[in-house]
Amino acid sequence: MEGPQGQKSAIVVGAGVGGVATAARLAKAGLKVTVVEKNGFTGGRCSLIYYKDYRFDQGPSFLLLPDFFYETFQDLGTSIEDEGVEMLQCPRNYNVSYSDGQFVHLSTDLARMKAEIEKWEGKDGFERYLAYLQEAHRHYELSVKFVLRKNFTSIFSMLRPGFVKAFFDLHVLQSIYTRASKYFWTERLRRAFTFSSMYLGMSPFDAPGTYSLLQYTELAEGIWYPKGGFHKIVDALVNFGKRSGVEFRMSSPVKSILLSADQKQAKGIILESGEELHADIVIANADLVYTYNNLLPSSDYAKSLEKRPASCSSVSFYWALDRCFPELSIHNIFLADDYKDSFDEIFKEQTLPKEPSFYINVPSRIDPTAAPEGKDSVVVLVPVGHLVDDDQHDDSDDAKGRPGLHVRRKQDWEAMISRVRTFILKTLEQRLNISLSEHIVNEYVNSPQDWKERFNLDKGAILGLSHSFFNVLSFRPRTQHPSIKNLHFVGASTHPGTGVPICLAGAKLTSEQVLGRLGIRVPWEVDASVDKVRRNSTLDKVHPAMPGHVISVIVLLLAILSAILWMRV
Template identity: 55%
Template sequence: MDAEPPSAIVVGAGAGGIATAARLAKAGYKVTVVEKNSFVGGRCSLVHHGDYRFDQGPSLLLMPEVFYQTFKDLGTSPEDENLRLLKCEPNYRIWFSDHDYFEASTDICKMKPQIERYEGKDGLQNFFRFMKESGQHYDLSMDHVLSKDFPNLLAMLRPQLLWSLPSLHPFESMWSRIKRHFKSDKLRRAFTFASMYLGMNPFEAPGTYSLLQYTELAHGILYPEGGFVKVLEGLANIGRRLGVEYRLDTEVASIIAPDSKAEGIRLTSGEELFADVVIINADLVYAYNNLLPPNSYSRSLTKRPASCSSISFFWSFDRIIPELQVHNVFLAEEYKESFDAIFHRHQLPEEPSFYVNVPSRIDPTAAPKGKDAVVVLVPVGHLTDDPLNPQDWDHLIKHAREVVLKTIESRTGASNLADNLIQESIETPLSWKVKFNLDRGAILGLSHSFFNVLSFRPKIRHFGIQGLYFKGP
């Protein structure tokens, strides 16, 4: 008689949970995924206004080799799963406060005259030096950091990692490194704002993270036709073919772990599900403080530095706004001050930098013909309970909306945006916290500063409960 296959429960159908479930199923596990929401994808899901479609979270697919490798490991490819990845060209249009703009591109012929306009005749060589350094950050991080586990402090003493550390510049900020390559303040800004992908301040984020600019400029930016969630739906479908069961609208109340051994989960309905291993893909701080018995360690996690949050607008327009590209970045005049407001005072800057995505510019299915779907992401501080630093979200939302509309119009020449705006949805730190159980409404979890990553980050394997794991802490 054949033995029963090992079983696993995955809590959360976000990107990490879906990929983990498929990998476990391919390895022979009987896998059940439980998800509190009615959809897969987590923050990579969609928002709809009738025939308008918006990406709720990420709208740029970076580091494509990672995605392709995931599909390859599962015996397939994005193409085989009917995923169509569209290349964005240019990558962005970056707007400055004086109405000037810079277009980042993988096409060096387009970059050369722009860089030389700011940097002079030696500008292109400066750019090549930056690409060499940021490419080194990318390659070394892929080899010695992103593909490795760091279960204890000794793991940081691996010879190859120690040898690589000086070249990764983890103890210098992105801003300080970029100053070595560019003399123009505009290019320094253009090549550092991507730290916000990690919810970090470029004046404090480790220089290592220039790898983000490298992958954009070397590999390009892709957009999945139909929205970012199509990638995750593809992975979920692979999992289903391998036997993964998805239970949506199923909220977890606690982890069942008698005698320090994970045996399953208890749902808010009272139902209990049992398995040999449990993998949590929920927000780590939330999981420790709500799904497990609270203790001093779980409480300490709530005091660790967290990433920022966002006020995100989802706007349906009754016309096309030709002045906007697929990806647009509007940078504040008071660049450093804007980050201080977010990360030190946990507020919305008076003049924020912000990102505008127009999915209908590259994928016509995102909006009705002759109309545009627009997503605006305004970085803002995460939730605090500091009585000396109150956060009036109604006021902050109103201010953000007014500043965004005014800034887009003044810098691009677009007009009457408010008159052509026919429907709006909004996400704030408060709604991020409720919808996705995000601690402090921080959209990217705990900070990725040096002393909060590698062996300093909470571990993948629970330190005291056998058979309990965390995905992507």
């Protein structure tokens, strides 16, 4: 564990995306880094499942916000390509299916989108679509600048001048559905442009309007897939880490974080085997709520985290099929008729909706290595409520808007899994006229209990804590423990939030915070002179146009002055 004399050391608990990216960055800065992981594989939820020659992505199945991936490797002094990762762009984003047999096809192709929007909302619809993109683009740019690239270390971080100005443009206090309804006037398109809130594990009727940035990046930057599976990104980071001296200790569950006698400083970790590992810095990439409640001494703050709103869970099926079904595209969304009620059943009743929406991914459609020739690998993800105690009460409004104290129904997951499996197969028969059941040669299932047991996810919530307003920015658990020195966090439930690219952004913030504390120079700081080399021609000089309203005022004043002079003559 000890490095050369004077070399600082760090232990990363958990080999998820945020953990391996942080390890790689700290190793790049010269630290001696050890990663300990409870499972025998890296990547956490971003890992792979195999059956013979079939391959499935256990969690994320498409890559968004590609700039954060490219930036991570650039900061490390390499590139995605040099690390052997081949990025494939999906030719079409989604096929969105409705119960009336109609589809909405979402694409980065503007001409196709023009035809698609006008098909449902007429000529005026396309102009509103462009206005929607403009707003979503602004949400994206402001979020990157003021949230994803900034750490929020206290409540005063929200008072930064730039952020205060941007706050109202981010529409944090309005929902994604409310903002989409301004631009899309049919219920069909409102649903097509709001289901992406599930990437955050939230209902589109509750998720802040800011997160239209997710739909924006799909439409403007495209949906990507690393050939060989999403884990190729993790592999590349792990391989870079190993070349840089990072030690990976797999199948090594952690019992607790080792603290000083006064419990005010992290000194290392204690493995379940009893072995102690010491380091100058400890970074927890394990689920944050689990870390506070299981790896640290009990505290009121730890207990309060368990009471915070959590994201949803999922029932995920991984099907190996003995033939191809071309009716299924790479990404397929099947929306419920009772759109809002289905989300209420997930987030208020914490159960499986009577009529669930679900997502189907067919990786073999874009990457033939995912399945044997002439066959398909299929992943079905059904959002469901997270785990609750059988006798847990809830004093919020129920799914029908009825106020008052009520008891959530008992979660019989075995029965619900059987029911939703039947529902999925029946829906595919009705909407696509295909029958998959007799062609499934192998099935693997992840339930909320599996997510909890395999990855220590609190309540089996697959995306960590919710992204409601009081769970983001300065309200989200911070990347540094408030009272224990040398203990930091990275991952879905700390700032800036959930999702692979967001966790990569978080890894950069946490790494820079650690290096700042140790007084070590950040090796990936951008040289301001780089841009000058690129813009050395007079053709590249920026000449901002005068704002249109200013020009209009000037023209109006000149017209009035001319009229006055003419009248005098």
